[in-house]
Amino acid sequence: MDTIANRVDREIAAGCIGPKMGCPYHPSHFTGQDCTFCYCPFFPCHDPTFGCNITRKSGEMIWSCEGCVFIHRPTVAAFVMQELRMRHLTAADSEALHTLFLETKQRFWHRGRALMVLGATSDAGKSVTAAALCRLLHRQGYLVTPFKSQNMSLNSRVTPKGCEISMIQMLQAQAAGLTNADEHMNPILLKPKGDVRSQVVVEGKPFGDYDVQHYYSEFVPESGKTIVKRNLDFLLNRYDYVVMEGAGSPAEINIYDADIANMRAAELADAVCLLVVNVEWGGAFAYAIGTVELLAPADRARVRGIILNNVRGDPTKLRDGADRLTALTGIPVLGIVPHLDVELPCEDSETFRSMSVRGHGSKHIAVIKMPRIANFTDLDPLYDEATVIFATKPADLVGAGAIILPGTKNTIDDLQWLRKTGMADAIAALKGKVPILGICGGYQMMGRVLHDPQGLEGSVPGDTPGLGFFDAESSWNSYAKRTVRDRGIIIDGGGDVEGYEIHMGTSESRETPLFRITSHGRRKETEGSVCRNEMLFGTYMHGIFDRPAFRERFLGLIETAGTSTTTAAPATDWQTTVDLNLDRLADGFAAALDMKAIDNLLEADR
Amino acid sequence: MSSILFLGTASGAGKTTLTALYCRHLVKQGLTVSPFKVSNLSLNSYVTTDGAEIGMGQAFQAWACGHEPTADMNPILLKPTGKGTLQLILKGRPLLDLDEEHPLNRTAMMKEAGACYDRLLAQYGNIVCEGSGSPAEINLQNTDLANVGLLRARPMPTVLIGDIERGGVFAAIYGTWRLLPDDVRPLLRGFIINRFRGDTALLDSGIERIKQLTGMKYLGIVPYEALRFPEEDSFAKTDGILGKGDLHQAFVANLDVLLEKCQSLDFTALDTLARSSSA
Numbered sequence: 001m002d003t004i005a006n007r008v009d010r011e012i013a014a015g016c017i018g019p020k021m022g023c024p025y026h027p028s029h030f031t032g033q034d035c036t037f038c039y040c041p042f043f044p045c046h047d048p049t050f051g052c053n054i055t056r057k058s059g060e061m062i063w064s065c066e067g068c069v070f071i072h073r074p075t076v077a078a079f080v081m082q083e084l085r086m087r088h089l090t091a092a093d094s095e096a097l098h099t100l101f102l103e104t105k106q107r108f109w110h111r112g113r114a115l116m117v118l119g120a121t122s123d124a125g126k127s128v129t130a131a132a133l134c135r136l137l138h139r140q141g142y143l144v145t146p147f148k149s150q151n152m153s154l155n156s157r158v159t160p161k162g163c164e165i166s167m168i169q170m171l172q173a174q175a176a177g178l179t180n181a182d183e184h185m186n187p188i189l190l191k192p193k194g195d196v197r198s199q200v201v202v203e204g205k206p207f208g209d210y211d212v213q214h215y216y217s218e219f220v221p222e223s224g225k226t227i228v229k230r231n232l233d234f235l236l237n238r239y240d241y242v243v244m245e246g247a248g249s250p251a252e253i254n255i256y257d258a259d260i261a262n263m264r265a266a267e268l269a270d271a272v273c274l275l276v277v278n279v280e281w282g283g284a285f286a287y288a289i290g291t292v293e294l295l296a297p298a299d300r301a302r303v304r305g306i307i308l309n310n311v312r313g314d315p316t317k318l319r320d321g322a323d324r325l326t327a328l329t330g331i332p333v334l335g336i337v338p339h340l341d342v343e344l345p346c347e348d349s350e351t352f353r354s355m356s357v358r359g360h361g362s363k364h365i366a367v368i369k370m371p372r373i374a375n376f377t378d379l380d381p382l383y384d385e386a387t388v389i390f391a392t393k394p395a396d397l398v399g400a401g402a403i404i405l406p407g408t409k410n411t412i413d414d415l416q417w418l419r420k421t422g423m424a425d426a427i428a429a430l431k432g433k434v435p436i437l438g439i440c441g442g443y444q445m446m447g448r449v450l451h452d453p454q455g456l457e458g459s460v461p462g463d464t465p466g467l468g469f470f471d472a473e474s475s476w477n478s479y480a481k482r483t484v485r486d487r488g489i490i491i492d493g494g495g496d497v498e499g500y501e502i503h504m505g506t507s508e509s510r511e512t513p514l515f516r517i518t519s520h521g522r523r524k525e526t527e528g529s530v531c532r533n534e535m536l537f538g539t540y541m542h543g544i545f546d547r548p549a550f551r552e553r554f555l556g557l558i559e560t561a562g563t564s565t566t567t568a569a570p571a572t573d574w575q576t577t578v579d580l581n582l583d584r585l586a587d588g589f590a591a592a593l594d595m596k597a598i599d600n601l602l603e604a605d606r
Numbered sequence: 607m608s609s610i611l612f613l614g615t616a617s618g619a620g621k622t623t624l625t626a627l628y629c630r631h632l633v634k635q636g637l638t639v640s641p642f643k644v645s646n647l648s649l650n651s652y653v654t655t656d657g658a659e660i661g662m663g664q665a666f667q668a669w670a671c672g673h674e675p676t677a678d679m680n681p682i683l684l685k686p687t688g689k690g691t692l693q694l695i696l697k698g699r700p701l702l703d704l705d706e707e708h709p710l711n712r713t714a715m716m717k718e719a720g721a722c723y724d725r726l727l728a729q730y731g732n733i734v735c736e737g738s739g740s741p742a743e744i745n746l747q748n749t750d751l752a753n754v755g756l757l758r759a760r761p762m763p764t765v766l767i768g769d770i771e772r773g774g775v776f777a778a779i780y781g782t783w784r785l786l787p788d789d790v791r792p793l794l795r796g797f798i799i800n801r802f803r804g805d806t807a808l809l810d811s812g813i814e815r816i817k818q819l820t821g822m823k824y825l826g827i828v829p830y831e832a833l834r835f836p837e838e839d840s841f842a843k844t845d846g847i848l849g850k851g852d853l854h855q856a857f858v859a860n861l862d863v864l865l866e867k868c869q870s871l872d873f874t875a876l877d878t879l880a881r882s883s884s885a
Contacts, residue, residue, distance in 0.1 A: 121772040196804050212804060249774030254812030283616035283740030283782065287774055290781020294815075321745030 007039045008091030016081050018074070029069045030143065031177035034077035040065065041080065041091055042101040049109070049237045066161075067182055069143065069238060076108050112236040113602055114147075114269035116244035118262060118303070120251075120277040120287035125309035125337075127168045128344065129276050130245040132589035133598075134176035135582055142240040145185060146172030147269075149228040150247055150261040152190040152198065154374035154409050155345070157181075157542075158500035163204020164483040165189060167345055167377055172243070174575075175582045187231040188224065188260075190215075193372065193409050202227060206481045206504075216258040224260045225268075232269045241602070244271055251294040263299040272601050274305045274334065279318070284308055285325050292329050304601050305334035307593070312339045315592070335593035342581045342588070345377040356390050359383030363558040366391040366400035368423060368442070370414040375407040375502070378439055381545040381574040385555055394426035401558035402435045403427055405442025407542065411474070411505065412458030415445050415466070424467060431469060435535035435557040438469075440503055443528070443538035447472035447507060457505060469536050470529045472509035480504065486541050488515035488527060495549025499541035507540070514539055546574040608632075608880035609727065609762040613737035613753055613794075615778035619769040620800035620828065622663040623864070625736040626670040627828075630861050631873055632732055632880075633672055640730040641667030641675075644719045644752040645682035645738055647692075658698020659683060663736065669858050671730075678722040682715055682751065697722065712749055719751065720759045732880070735762070742785035757790040763879040764793045765825060771801040776812045783820045795879050796823040798871070803830040806870065826871040833860040 020026050020035035027033050044063030045051065051065035070076055080100065083089075089096050115133060119126040130146060137144045146169050155167040163183035173181035183204035190198040193209065200207045200219060210219055235242045247261035257264070266273055275291060277284045288306055295303070306325065308318055315336040322333035359382060367379060369390040382388055391397055405427075408414040418424040427436065438446040446469040455461035456476040466474075485500045497515055514528030514537060528539035535557055545551040610628070614621040625641055632639045646661035653659055658677035668675035677698035684704070685693040692704045696718060704710055727733050741753030748754075757764065766782060768775040779797050786794065797816065799809065806827060813824050 119774075120777060121774040123772060212808065249777055251774060251777040252812065253776050253815050254809050281616040281618060281772075283614075283619075283742060283778060285744050286615060286740055286742035286781035286785050287778050288781065289784055290777030290779070291774060293784065294777050294780055318745060321743065324744045 004039050004043055005091040008037070008041045011037055011039060011041070012081070012084050012090060016078055027179050029072055029178070029180050031138075031179070032074070032141075033069065033072040034074040035072070036077040036081055037071045040068075040071045041084065041097060042071070042104075045098075045101055047101075047105070049105075067180075067184065067234065067238060070105075070109065073108065073143065076104060079108065080104055112239045112242050114232070114236065114242045114244055114266075114271035115598075115602060116246060116266050116269070116271035116273045116302075118246040118250045118266075118273050118275045118291075120249055120275060120284075120291045122248050124276045124278045125307075126245050126276055127172070128340075128342075128585060129274070129307060129309065129337075129589065130243050131168075131172045131175040131344075131582060132586045134172050134243050135586035136590055136595065137241050137243070138175070138177040139586070143238075144176040144241045144243060145178065145235050145239040146176060146245065147184075147232065147235055147242050148186050148245040148247065148261070149231070149265045150188040150190065150224075151186050152192060152247065154191055154372070155377050156189060156191070156201075156375070156502055158483045158485050158502060159183060159204065160485065161204075162483050162485065164201050164206075164481070164502055165204060167375075168245075171345060171578070171582075172245075174579065175586070176243070184231040184234045187227050191374070191409055199409070201481075203231070204483065206479065216255055220258045220260055224258075225264065228260050228265050229268050232265065236269065242269060242271075244269060249291060250299070251291040253294055256296070263295060263302070266299065266302050271302060272304050273302045274307055274598075275303050275331075276307045276309050278310045279308050280310045280312065280339070285321055288325055289329055292331060303331055305598065306331055307335045307337060308333060309335075309337045310339050311336055332594075332597065334597050335589070337589060337592040340585060340588040342585045343380075344578065344581050344585065345380050357387065358390070359386050359388045361386040363387070363401050363555055364389060364399055365402045365404060365558070366397050367404045367406055368418070368427070370406070370408045370441075371417055372409040372414050373406055374409045375440065375542045378406060378542050378545060379404070381551055381577075382555075385551075386558070391423070392421070394422045397423075397426050397430065400430070400434060402437070402554070403430060405436070405438040405445055407440035407442060407502075409441075410457060411441040411444045412450055412452055412464050414441065415450065415464060416458075418445065418467075428467065431536070432534040435537065435554060436469070437537040437554060438539075439544060440501070440540050440542060443540060444474040444503075444505060444507060446470050446529075446536070446538050447474055447509070449473050450505075451475040451477075452505075453477070469534075470509055470511050470531065470538055472507050472511060472529060472538070474505050474507040476505040482506070482540075485519070486515075486517055486527060487519045488517045488541075490514065490549060490553065491516050491526070492530070492532065493553065495553065496547055497541065497544060497550050498547050499539075499543035501540045502542065503540055509538075511538075515541070548573065607727065607731050607884040608877075609733045609735065609760070609883040610876070610880040611735040611737060611756065611762050611764040611793075613741050613764055613766050613782070615740060615742075615766065615768045615775075615782045617739050619767045619778075621736050621767055622666070623861075624767050624798065624800065624828065625663075625734050626667040626861055627865055627868065628876065629667050629734045630670045630858075630865055631876075632734070633670070634865075635877075637732050638730045639671045639732045639734060640726045641671065641679050641736065642723055642726055642733050643680050643736040643738065644716075644723075644756050645684060646680055646752075647684045647686075647738065649685055651683060651685070651695075654698065656698075659695050659700075660698055666857055667734070667736070669855075670861055678726050681719045681722040710749075712751065712755075716751060716755055716759050719756070723756075723760055734880075740782065742782045744785055747787060754787060754790055757793055761790075761793055762883045763795045764790075765876070765879070766794055766797045766822070767800050768797065769800050770827075771830065775799055776816055779816055779822075780819055783822065794820070794822055796825040796875065798825045799827045801830045802827040823872075823875060825875055826868070828864070828871065829867050831864055831867060833864055 050068040054064040151166040157170040165186035169186040189201035250262035363386040447466040509529045511529035513526035514530040517525040650662040652665035660680040664680040665675040683695040738752035768779040
């Protein structure tokens with residue numbers, strides 16, 4: 001039997017190999033990782049800094065060191081290999097190995113440092129600032145992770161392990177060079193279901209539905225703080241820097257002590273905080289000083305720098321005001337950052353809410369903008385080639401070359417909305433004339449009937465007739481959510497797709513499936529529905545346009561409005577575009593920020 | 607006789623709408639009312655019946671008052687020319703393009719604006735004024751016209767509006783109060799929280815704190831409503847000039863809907879404040 005000990009023996013024999021570029025799983029943790037010890041010679045180290053005991057389904061207790069990247073740090077791998085050889089150790093010698101482990105930990109491990117980005121408002125630029133700092137610290141060779149204790153967003157993604165976290169922390173993890181984003185990076189996700197009610201997702205799994213009042217009076221004191229601390233500790237034990245992002249404003253004095261997204265999280269992590277203020281709307285100095293001065297004195301002392309963000313026009317014109325702000329608050333302005341034109345997924349639903357058209361392509365796609373529209377980052381790859389019209393009434397569909405029914409946090413209520421507004425009839429009238437794609441909730445709507453006997457999804461229990469485009473039924477029978485990543489190929493015509501599913505409710509379809517799943521261990525599965533002659537497509541897979549194959553297929557069915565004179569550039573992978581833009585973002589911030597001062601802040605407090 | 611000024615913590619905080627709303631309230635009390643805004647920086651303008659070009663916001667507010675707008679209501683309009691200069695429109699007529707060699711003559715402008723204000727006050731008796739942007743731009747305060755400038759030229763009771771939609775509303779209100787120059791800060795008498803949705807009880811502790819810190823009176827919330835009003839940014843693509851038609855009636859009808867929904871606004875206190883200007 002090939003035990004871990006045997007494998008480690010072979011690793012010792014092979015010596016230092018650095019990053020194993022040819023490996024199909026590389027990089028499984030982070031860019032620049034050392035793969036010398038694919039199997040850790042110290043397993044099981046039984047050190048609670050790096051892992052914990054877990055119970056398997058069989059009842060057996062085993063040591064889990066998931067999320068530990070210590071042995072993949074190049075300095076650690078080199079040191080361990082050198083010592084193993086000098087001491088003539090093999091994996092079988094557990095006592096001597098344990099001694100070496102303790103020495104290695106003593107020498108190379110230190111608890112990480114937290115840097116937190118606070119915002120004076122929503123949409124101040126916290127997310128992009130944190131992403132830029134992740135990339136800049138990653139470029140300096142540090143192991144960096146993003147963190148946001150509590151994120152309210154309907155744009156979520158599925159981690160490699162099948163946990164649901166907000167899209168923006170996935171993006172920041174990518175900025176940090178990480179390939180193993182996990183649930184610790186966004187342990188609490190709030191998905192709004194109405195003006196005052198949200199589904200609370202904890203460590204990647206649905207926990208329960210709360211209204212605002214009970215979230216703060218019950219969830220936060222009973223579970224919230226413990227969850228934040230547990231996950232912060234997890235990351236601080238494993239990374240050099242935890243780049244934290246606050247939520248909204250930290251100066252919401254009406255919920256101050258219950259606000260686990262801002263200063264309470266900063267306190268738990270002992271974070272150095274930077275305050276970002278969006279200059280675009282005016283009043284930036286007032287927002288900055290008001291935020292700082294409304295914080296409790298101990299919290300105020302954590303704010304060590306202010307960043308004036310999103311400046312259009314000449315940034316030097318703000319210098320006088322910035323100096324006066326520093327004189328009044330005692331906090332230096334560490335950057336006046338110009339408005340940067342980068343194409344990154346759009347997080348903020350407020351910005352999105354007011355949007356009616358986006359993109360500049362010759363193909364016109366109407367996206368039905370339902371009241372609880374979710375995962376609208378699915379549309380990001382389309383804006384280059386298509387003009388997307390966010391349709392809220394039948395008249396908006398005139399001239400559309402295709403229709404997309406996107407995901408929603410509340411399929412049944414939004415389906416009622418579709419009927420009430422006349423959109424359902426308007427869409428039905430275009431069936432067979434233009435391609436129609438339903439994603440997730442939109443796909444569920446395209447079926448014959450939606451069963452919700454307990455009212456888990458909609459406001460009222462019972463059956464709701466669907467649009468009837470597919471011979472399919474969806475049901476909500478338990479408070480359970482499927483979060484899984486998919487790889488697949490388009491059954492008719494081939495081409496790779498990659499995406500992720502996030503849904504309550506399941507569907508049974510008697511239509512031809514759209515994709516064959518190629519993910520490991522699931523090769524017999526199919527996904528989605530297609531009705532080729534009527535150009536109807538349905539899928540649970542978010543991110544369906546990220547890879548070129550399906551995007552080209554779908555766009556290819558659209559008749560172009562007007563004649564395009566440009567020849568199409570070769571289709572690119574959306575992730576590659578995102579990474580390029582993360583670099584542009586980081587370059588923009590590097591030029592505008594006093595990085596030396598930030599480095600000093602992080603060093604001085606170590 | 608009454609005067610009141612509405613300032614915002616940022617652009618888009620709701621000054622234009624609140625000013626129009628309060629005009630409408632006074633009109634419904636049987637009063638004659640005029641809006642006033644010293645200066646607008648906008649490409650969205652409207653042409654009055656006598657051919658003067660003014661900011662769209664004041665046109666809308668005049669309709670809310672039940673009459674047609676005049677040049678006095680927005681004496682200064684600054685229109686970005688796209689060439690890095692600003693076209694200065696004084697009392698509805700283009701005067702010159704501002705650049706480094708031709709800077710704004712602030713003193714002269716403020717004098718002109720003051721005369722317009724005085725005329726309107728004599729004519730209508732009740733003036734509801736709107737500020738511009740944030741009054742707390744500490745790099746610009748000494749050259750400001752519509753906020754600090756107006757308050758120094760014609761001191762009057764002032765109400766601050768914060769937008770809660772973006773978060774940080776308490777910081778914005780407190781911070782704005784804090785950064786106003788000492789000579790005008792005492793004129794800030796009350797604050798309003800705009801675009802609120804949900805349960806107002808959640809705000810109570812924050813409101814109390816702001817009252818204690820600033821001495822300003824809490825005047826209520828304006829609920830979030832998806833009603834369309836002519837905001838300075840919304841017409842960016844139509845190049846500003848709004849043609850004739852029924853649109854302005856639709857705006858005023860929306861205003862009446864909003865007025866109905868503003869149960870929490872303390873109009874009695876607002877009226878007392880406005881009247882105190884002539885005391």
